[in-house]
Amino acid sequence: MDSDEIVPPEASQNVLPEKDLDEKYPNRPHNRAPTLAFHELYLGLFNPLSEIKKKPTGPAPARRKVGPQGKDSASLNPFERRRDVIERFISRWRKEVGDDIYPAFRLILPDKDRDRPMYGIKEKVIGKMLVKIMKINKESEDGYNLLNWKLPGQTAATRMAGDFAGRCYDVLSKRPMRTEPGDMTIAEVNDKLDKLSAASKEDQQLPILAEFYRRMNPEELMWLIRIILRQMKVGATERTFFDVWHPDAENLYSISSSLRRVCWELHDPNIRLEAEDRGISLMQCFQPQLAQFQMHSFDKMVARMRPTEEDRVFWIEEKLDGERMQLHMAPDESVPGSRRFGFWSRKAKEYTYLYGNGIEDENGALTRHLKDAFVDGVQSLILDGEMITWDPEQDAPVPFGTLKTAALAEQRNPFSNGPRPLFRVFDMLYLNGRDLTKYTLRDRRNALQKTIRPVHRRFEIHPYEEATTTTEVETSLRKVVAEASEGLVLKNPRSPYRLNERHDDWMKVKPEYMTEFGESLDVVVVGGYFGSGRRGGALSSFLCGLRVDDAHFSQGEKSMKCWSFCKVGGGFTAADYQEIRHHTDGKWKEWDAKRPPTAVVELAGGDAQHERPDMWIKPSDSVVLCVKAASVSVSDQFRMGLTLRFPRFKKLRKDKNWECALSVQEFLDLKSNAEQEHRDKEFSVDNSRRKRVKRTTKKPLTIAGYEEKDSTQYLGPSGHVFDELNFFVLTESTMPEKRSKTELEQLVKANGGKIYQTNTAAPDTICVAERRTVKVASLQKSGQSNIIRPSWLLDCVSQNTKDAGLPDFLLPFEPRHMFFVMEDKKDEITGNVDLFMDSYARDTTVDELKDILKQMEQKQEPTNQSLDAHAAQKVEAHIQEKIDAGYTAPCGWLFRGLTLFFPSPSKPRKTHCDEGDISGYDAASMEDPRLRLARNTARFAGAQIATSLNSSILTHVVVNSESVSSADISSLRGSLAARLGKKVPYLVGLGWLEESWDNGTLLDEERFQVR
Missing domain, CATH: 3.40.50.10190 (BRCT domain)
Structure with missing residues (x-):
């Protein structure tokens, strides 16, 4: 659950007066000079870091700077170069401004600044305000590009699609108020941003943004917008900044979630944190431990928990569908004998206002029920758990997204029988002044059991099961899936609590990763959404629909109408996107909210048009996707009233058109049948879409015989068998068929290969020749490269065109294919055939089979059986590697x-x-x-x-x-x-x-x- 949905009403009061800050932080540093100008941030920090993030596109500059320890900065790796840039900026700040770097860090790491509330404005609102400030027509090209920033624009805007700040820069640079960097200081920018975060209406926000526009140049404004959106993406994480600032900075942030404390308490790098200051403390939000993502198999996951012969036990907990929450309880010094509470989310947002600050808090949705929840003698504690919504009438958890509504309803009527917040505790980290994070999970759980008195369906200890085998994981997963739960978390009971870390001691198992569960459905694409960032400028997710059955229409009426059903954006590779574009290019239309294509695509919400796509397409022009999901859930965002939870692309159904896709009634029938069958299904990890091996493609040299404009007659089948391979053809072919050198080159190009006129022009070039010319003799004499006969090219092309289901399978070299073999390759190539020279991978011709049978009749004894077995294993490994990389399996496999x-x-x-x-x-x-x-x-x-x-x-x-x-x-x-x-x-x-x-x-x- 995204905690940004719940914003406390008093968030705007987080900015403390100077007097109060001096009282709360008496030893905080004070700067001796005004802060640097804002433009120094992007000139000295943001831009250099962004350049390091980019891949080098040319030679290094002649002027080189000296990095740390006197190293030449050009010789440093990217990590060291980033540290070098950050160190120079921090050093300059300390020298010219002072030791209080908090004003700068608030702008450098805006997403870590918990003292400034959310601004409540996103890209679309900023775009509208910029259109008003610059007084441009929203129907103009620039106005359109700002308001529709995800859509591809014209000219330079096209390359900025998906990058809102970049799109703003493109528009602002055409009509700047300043061309030179502005004079606003970092302190002034912080002051204005504090006011912007406190403003709740556009008429309050507009003057502030207008002042930024008057006093900043376009590049400054671009970075300011990224700060407001808290999307810096400069290529350096907060850990790098913290590590450069102070060796204990990351630790202090993990236990406090306070950027202010990191900057003020650790302003001197020579003064380290005391031992008592290194642990969590009451009423200071910490960064919790997170569960590691699932691995490829249950066996591997359990092994990573480091079981011992004496203790092989691990714990299985149900993964809850709520919001991660930490509860702090401390004595209330103002009222003897009473306690005060604090609640913080995983993102360090405080929700005490919602759940209550004490037993007597009438506005507390939870704490008023905790009077008898703790055993006698418990004065202070910190609990880690999940806040979920519970429906007493159904006696079951309520699906994701209803927590705030339930909490507000509980505030108004604490004894109703409606949905309510339920805090499920699964860890105790602090008890009566003692930090428990160094203790094992088993010890912490024992302390929790002896400390808490559960309050039925309001405050409970989350149960767990002990297990020693993966079979128990499968059984538990079947159980939680049958109950429509989120999944499982596997935990190592011998482990300590690791603040702000994902570790193998906790690993989550979700059913959407399983092959044997969830609906695998064929749905038709009816809409598309433009992506952002790397996917900017192209459709990156798709609205999918179900066919409306003929029964829904009047007699004799037939339509291609679809109801919106789910939105799919995960599981696609670059090749998948390319294939979808290939089948739908030129058929997309822009969605017009005033005249929606309701005769073809029907959305939910009527005029509200829920999940409205950027583009739409007729089902008859579209493609069918096979998607997989964890479960089906109720949703009012889609016309079906149901949707898929965690949908993921599985494959493109090129064998189906829209009329073969799933219909509304077929889906309902399938859902009903699947609910009965899921209990008996087996669970295993889904490797069907394992990440494919990324290949690097080098730009080919412009050489003779490889100009795209050249055209020749059709010289053989085309395909992709030689994709990304480099060839140097030296002679013609005479066996098994006659082909000229030019014809061989064209055959290679037609099947994806690249032709060069030297063996040194590209890496791993394959040399092809069949007779001894001067060049061939010279190459053979050097002994640096095998020389392949043209028959290998012909065999590869022939093998891959015999069966349309077997593309891209490159045959291993056989002795018959070799004109010259390097010494270290002879055994490997000999091992690709058996003792009768029969290939392990290539189909045998009739003539070859006759020769093999003749040899077998002579009863020749095998000379090296171990070599044959070894070679077969190598071929098997080679084939499996290709299949794992996404290639089609050969028929024998x-x-x-x-x-x-x-x-x-x-x-x-x-x-x-x-x-x-x-x-x-x-x-x-x-x-x-x-x-x-x-x-x-x-x-x-x-x-x-x-x-x-x-x-x-x-x-x-x-x-x-x-x-x-x-x-x-x-x-x-x-x-x-x-x-x-x-x-x-x-x-x-x-x-x-x-x-x-x-x-x-x-x-x-x-x-x-x-x-």
């Missing part, structure tokens, strides 16, 4: 890793069956020709064939549904359900295997499940 069982009906038997066997089935009697062919195909494609259902690694049971009776199917299902402690395999028809083989890819089993 299609079912690798799967274990299939093929039951075949036989005469009923009266004998008692062993566990795992099926009455009426005999795996050995494979008399069905279709089933026998499927079994052989599966074995050829890499699958293991099980002989019974008792196999612990069984993944699929494949039956011929045409020849199996319903009674046999029922018997199968019963046996599968009884597999206690083992994975439940898919029960699919032969169509799954046959169509997967025909399409060259594993298809979704749910389409072929035997009912």
Whole structure:
């Protein structure tokens, strides 16, 4: 939950008078001179840091600066260069201004400044005010670009799409009030920003922004806007600034969340924090420990918690769907015997005003119920937990986003039966003056159990389960998902509490990462939203809809209308975006809020047009996406009234048009069926969209034979088999077919390769030749490069065009492909074929097969079996690496890793069956020709064939549904359900295997499940 939604009404009172500051911080430093000018920030700090963040585009400047310890700054790595820039700025501040750097740090790290409230203005409001201040027509190009900053603009604005501050600079630079840097000091800017944060209406905010416009040049204004939006993005984190400022700065910020304290209490780098000042303290918000993101497998996650032989236990907690909250309780010195409370969120926002400052606080939504919540003798404590919303009538948590409403309702009527805040405590960090963060989680939990008296459905201790195996994680995950919960958190009970850190001691497991849960749905794209930052200027997320069934229309009426259903922006790679653009280019239309295309796309909210897209597209012109989600939830933001929670792109359904996408009624039916099936599903980590290996593409040199304008006749199939490979073709080809040098070069280019006229013009250049010329002899004599015969090029192209499902598979070199082999490569290349010279990766021709059979008849004894095995392993590793990087698997690899069982009906038997066997089935009697062919195909494609259902690694049971009776199917299902402690395999028809083989890819089993 985003804590920015809840803003305390007294937030504007956070600015303390000077007198009060002196009383609260008696030892705070005072500057001896006025602060630096504001433009010194961007000239001496922001711009240099931004330049380091960018990739170098040219030679280093002739003039070099000396970095720390006298090093040449050009020789420093980026991290050292950033520190060098920050050190120079801080050193200058101390020398020219003084030791109080807090005014500068408030502008350098605006998102860490908790003393200045949120401004309450975002990009659109700033854009409107700038249009008024500069008196430009909002319908003009510049006005349009400011008000529609995510949309691609014209000329220079186009490159600023998605960067609002950059877009503002582009417009401001055309009509500046100043061209030279302004004269505003950092202190003046802070004073104006304090007033801006206190202003709540546009007529109060406009004069302040207008003064900034009069007194700053466009570049200053650009950085000011980034400060207001708290989006600096200069390439240096707060940790770097803290580390340069003082060695204890990060620690103090972690325990206090106060930028002011970091600057004032640590102004002298030679004075370190005392031991008693290094821990958390009462009524000082700290930065909590966070859970690490999920790894690839449960086994790996548990192993990272460092279990010992004596103690292999880890804890499983339900992940709550609320807001992380810390509660502080201290004695109230003004009223003897009473206590005062404080509440802070993860983002260090104080919510005491909402939940209460004491037992007697009539405005407290929680504390008034805590009179008997603590055992006798407890004077002070700090608790870490989650604030959630609980519905007493349903006796269940309320979905995300209702916490503030429930808290305000509880303030007005504390004893109603409506939704209320519930604080679930899962950690105790402080008790009666003692910091507990260094103690183990097990010890802290024992202290918590002995200290707290739960208050039913208002103040409770969050339960946990002890576990030692990953099977228990899967069981718990099934349980929480069935209850529509957020997920799990795995915790190491032997660990201390780590402030402001993500660590392997806490790891979260969410169902949206699982392959066996959640709806995988085919939805049609009906709208698009422009992105920001790196995705600026292009559609980065999509509004997806469900087809409205014909039953929703009058008789005889048919329409392509869709109801908005979900918004998908995660899981896309650059290649995915490119493919979607390819299919929809030129078909998008700008959304007109005054004349929305309701006949095609219907949004929620009527005139409010909830989740209104920037662009829209007709379903008949659009694409179908396969999306995966954690669950379905109720939402009034979409016309369906339902939406997907945590939707994620899975793949583009190029085989489907909009009419094949999911309809409203089909989705409702699917939802109903899925709710019944999810309990029996197995959970495993989703690696289906593992991050692909990023390739670096170098700009090709302009050389003879590679001009784009050259055109030649069609010389062979085109594709991508040679993508990002560099070639130097020295001679023509004579075997197995005659091709000129030019024809070979064109064949390479047609399949994605790049041609150079020397082997040193590009890295890893592949040299191709078939006869010994002067150049070839010279290259061979150098011994620095293999020389490949042209037959390898032809084999690669031929292999990748035989089956449309097998693109981009580069054949390994074989001895027959080599004109010259370097000594250290001979064993590797020999290992790519067996002792009869049969390739492990390439389809064999008829003539080659005849030669192989002749050699086999001669009964030649193998000379190096270990070498063959080693080579096969290397080829397997090479293929798996390509598949992991996103390439299509070869046909012999299609079912690798799967274990299939093929039951075949036989005469009923009266004998008692062993566990795992099926009455009426005999795996050995494979008399069905279709089933026998499927079994052989599966074995050829890499699958293991099980002989019974008792196999612990069984993944699929494949039956011929045409020849199996319903009674046999029922018997199968019963046996599968009884597999206690083992994975439940898919029960699919032969169509799954046959169509997967025909399409060259594993298809979704749910389409072929035997009912």
